Amino acid sequence: MSEREKTVLHVDDDPALLRIVSARLSAHGYRVISETSVERCMVRLLEEDCRVAILDIDMPGKDGLELLTDIKRLDGGIQVIMLTGLVSINTILESMRRGAEACIFKPVTDYDQLLETLEGTFKKVDRWWGTLDELNTRKTRQTTSK
DSSP: OOOOOGEEEEESHHHHHHHHHHHHHHTTTOOEEEEEOOEHHHHHHHTTTSSSSEEOOOOOOOOOHHHHHHHHHHTTTSSEEEEEEEOOHHHHHHHHHHSEEEEEEESOSSSSHHHHHHHHHHHHHHHHHHHHHHHHHHHHHHHHTT
């Protein structure tokens, strides 16, 4: 995967957590864009062409579940992982209902789960792009054969 393909937008209102997660993920080859502003999240997704986002749920103003819904309305192909301190079955179910790939609880003491989730998420993104490429190839063949 290229650096562009491994770009992750991480949105959390805790700057210290953003720094820690960024350092951990960067050490494993991810390019992490950290954002404390929920309002800037959508702009950053578009500016940076991010295909994967990590969102906190409990943030001031718009919460992460609302942000998840907005992201999926913008582009259902953007994969979202929830990273939250709200530990409950309702958190998991609501995240999944709204289209999250996974829900991981804070504090993160072992980053293997997050890294494995990211790896699987980027594989899913690659499969989607592969499908779109195949569709474009088929359309091109149909157009040129007419």
